[in-house]
Amino acid sequence: MKRTIFTLLITALIFTSCQQTATKKAADPNQEFDVVILNGRVMDPETNFDGIRNVGVKDGKIAIITESDIKGKETIDAKGLVVAPGFIDGHQHGIEPYAYRNMLRDGRTTIMDLEIGAHGPKLDEWYKRREGNSPVNFGIAVAHEFARAAVLDGFNDWKYLYTPDALYTREKDGWSKTRPTLEQGNEILSLLDEGLRQGGIGIGSTVGYMRQGVSAREIFELQKLSGLYGRQIGMHFRNTPGTDTEEINGIQEMLSNAAALGTPAIACHFNNPGYNMVHELLIRMRERGYNVWGEIYPYNAGSTALNAVFLEPEVWVKALGNKYEETVQDVVTLEFYTQESREEMLKKDPVRQVIVYKCKEEWVADWVKLKGVAVGSDGMPLFPDAGLSWDTPNEDLPNTHPRFAGTFAKVLRLARENNVPLMQAVAMTSYNYARPLGEMGLKSMQVRGRMQEGMVADITIFNPETVRDNSTFAHGTKPSTGIPHALVNGIIVMKDSEPLKEFSAGQPIRFEVQEKSRFVPLSIEGWTQEFYAVPEDFGGGVPCCDFANEEGHKH
Numbered sequence: 001m002k003r004t005i006f007t008l009l010i011t012a013l014i015f016t017s018c019q020q021t022a023t024k025k026a027a028d029p030n031q032e033f034d035v036v037i038l039n040g041r042v043m044d045p046e047t048n049f050d051g052i053r054n055v056g057v058k059d060g061k062i063a064i065i066t067e068s069d070i071k072g073k074e075t076i077d078a079k080g081l082v083v084a085p086g087f088i089d090g091h092q093h094g095i096e097p098y099a100y101r102n103m104l105r106d107g108r109t110t111i112m113d114l115e116i117g118a119h120g121p122k123l124d125e126w127y128k129r130r131e132g133n134s135p136v137n138f139g140i141a142v143a144h145e146f147a148r149a150a151v152l153d154g155f156n157d158w159k160y161l162y163t164p165d166a167l168y169t170r171e172k173d174g175w176s177k178t179r180p181t182l183e184q185g186n187e188i189l190s191l192l193d194e195g196l197r198q199g200g201i202g203i204g205s206t207v208g209y210m211r212q213g214v215s216a217r218e219i220f221e222l223q224k225l226s227g228l229y230g231r232q233i234g235m236h237f238r239n240t241p242g243t244d245t246e247e248i249n250g251i252q253e254m255l256s257n258a259a260a261l262g263t264p265a266i267a268c269h270f271n272n273p274g275y276n277m278v279h280e281l282l283i284r285m286r287e288r289g290y291n292v293w294g295e296i297y298p299y300n301a302g303s304t305a306l307n308a309v310f311l312e313p314e315v316w317v318k319a320l321g322n323k324y325e326e327t328v329q330d331v332v333t334l335e336f337y338t339q340e341s342r343e344e345m346l347k348k349d350p351v352r353q354v355i356v357y358k359c360k361e362e363w364v365a366d367w368v369k370l371k372g373v374a375v376g377s378d379g380m381p382l383f384p385d386a387g388l389s390w391d392t393p394n395e396d397l398p399n400t401h402p403r404f405a406g407t408f409a410k411v412l413r414l415a416r417e418n419n420v421p422l423m424q425a426v427a428m429t430s431y432n433y434a435r436p437l438g439e440m441g442l443k444s445m446q447v448r449g450r451m452q453e454g455m456v457a458d459i460t461i462f463n464p465e466t467v468r469d470n471s472t473f474a475h476g477t478k479p480s481t482g483i484p485h486a487l488v489n490g491i492i493v494m495k496d497s498e499p500l501k502e503f504s505a506g507q508p509i510r511f512e513v514q515e516k517s518r519f520v521p522l523s524i525e526g527w528t529q530e531f532y533a534v535p536e537d538f539g540g541g542v543p544c545c546d547f548a549n550e551e552g553h554k555h
């Protein structure tokens with residue numbers, strides 16, 4: 001038996017090396033490429049390759065990386081510039097035409113919403129709306145909070161099919177505060193299952209906005225469900241934002257489930273109190289073979305809706321010791337709220353966007369030093385959005401948190417100013433998201449985030465000496481500079497800092513649609529047989545009162 005495996009392995013190795021030789025032979029440097037990028041500093045975070053090379057792009061792929069002279073139909077002069085894998089943003093909530101110019105100026109060639117996500121049954125439609133209609137790649141998770149809004153508040157008026165719908169779903173609070181019955185829990189899970197069946201990139205859970213309504217059992221069942229598909233959960237932790245203990249307890253909930261179930265997980269925006277320990281937890285779990293990772297955005301303030309549960313006085317003021325007048329700022333007027341003005345605004349516009357100061361400014365540079373961390377911008381959808389499009393001039397876009405436009409360039413600037421190795425910063429902006437997603441079987445991410453022959457030609461070209469963010473809390477959509485060129489799937493989508501309307505370039509980042517769903521509704525009987533630990537309802541997780549008495553199970 002062992003011998004057979006050994007022979008198979010050897011055969012496989014020979015076969016693989018033949019294939020590689022074959023691929024290399026195919027890339028004749030004398031052919032005409034679609035695009036050539038000349039004399040740039042090519043950096044590959046997977047192999048640590050760092051050298052001046054010419055890059056030939058053909059049929060959407062990186063066909064050759066060479067010191068030889070090459071020619072193409074189009075030429076980019078990259079002398080003095082870094083030629084890096086296209087930036088991958090796993091946490092962008094505004095995946096809309098009005099956002100694409102800002103995304104490209106910031107070097108982002110893939111944007112995904114893996115924290116809130118799309119409503120399960122609408123996932124396919126979400127992708128269809130963007131196919132042939134986006135210069136950047138796009139992807140999305142399945143939304144826990146929207147499944148809850150559908151089941152617990154009866155919401156079914158989907159306009160956007162993903163995050164911006166929260167403007168309407170969050171006007172009620174059943175999604176946030178209600179404990180589902182077992183039956184409702186099964187409905188929530190089957191809506192999520194439908195999104196996974198349709199190819200969603202795991203589950204996004206904003207449990208931090210649903211602290212009262214979502215039990216530990218519910219989160220555990222969510223992670224079990226994503227695990228049936230081998231996919232991740234991305235989580236805005238239960239106690240985020242919180243103290244340096246609460247934040248860590250929040251991620252411990254997710255990581256202990258991930259360990260028990262063997263499922264992947266993303267610690268969304270852990271740039272909060274307690275980040276040092278969150279980082280260590282993630283590293284130690286990865287060392288033990290778990291596919292878990294974390295992301296940061298480099299700002300000391302966050303952004304959310306004014307009616308978020310953690311901004312209620314009992315939490316924000318009493319428990320966390322904050323003052324509204326120092327920490328909660330209106331995104332439009334830039335004025336800080338008081339407890340009274342917050343209450344007044346809640347009556348008029350409960351989901352109004354605000355900036356929330358929650359960290360020390362000196363921590364920001366520290367986050368860029370965390371090796372292995374990925375960058376997720378947490379860019380917000382813009383409101384009001386009527387009439388906004390690709391053609392809307394930048395100065396006419398509504399204001400928003402500066403992370404929308406500046407996150408990736410800011411990471412590169414902070415890395416430069418704080419002597420973080422450039423290769424580490426390049427890894428943060430691309431490979432650190434591509435690698436774990438690829439590891440869990442997402443094929444489109446196995447061939448991105450890398451500057452290697454044969455990989456997809458998503459490429460961001462920037463000046464390491466000048467790249468910088470320009471967006472501020474007063475002008476959140478001011479474009480980044482120092483990133484002149486970008487390619488998506490081999491197509492030039494930005495040249496000389498001018499984004500091009502190449503809407504055929506962007507591809508869906510998505511799992512294949514499955515024929516059958518994998519979710520089996522939870523039942524008292526199932527739990528009893530397996531664990532003798534019967535939840536009384538979906539919020540339970542405690543042994544039921546009386547095993548002998550069947551009536552005892554009916555609540």
Ligand SMILES: [Zn+2]
Nearest residue numbers: 115236268269
């Ligand atoms: Zn969040």
Ligand SMILES: [Zn+2]
Nearest residue numbers: 091093115378
């Ligand atoms: Zn977010």
